[in-house]
Amino acid sequence: MLIRLDETTQRALNRVAKKGARAEFIRGAITRAIREEEEARTRLAYELQPDSESEADDWSNCEEYKP
Numbered sequence: 001m002l003i004r005l006d007e008t009t010q011r012a013l014n015r016v017a018k019k020g021a022r023a024e025f026i027r028g029a030i031t032r033a034i035r036e037e038e039e040a041r042t043r044l045a046y047e048l049q050p051d052s053e054s055e056a057d058d059w060s061n062c063e064e065y066k067p
Contacts, residue, residue: 003026005013017025 013022013025
């Protein structure tokens with residue numbers, strides 16, 4: 001994949017990314033943007049259809065947490 005940047009953006013990227021690590025910086029930025037978008041969609045889904053009080057307090061069928 002090839003991404004073209006305008007001159008201003010490229011200069012800014014060169015200032016903030018560690019020398020020789022632009023690709024890693026860009027991959028990280030893309031990953032963060034995707035995660036933020038997914039979290040925003042999840043938040044919106046809960047706002048549109050929140051759990052009822054009874055569902056929110058019912059822990060009788062919860063899964064065991066495994067870190």
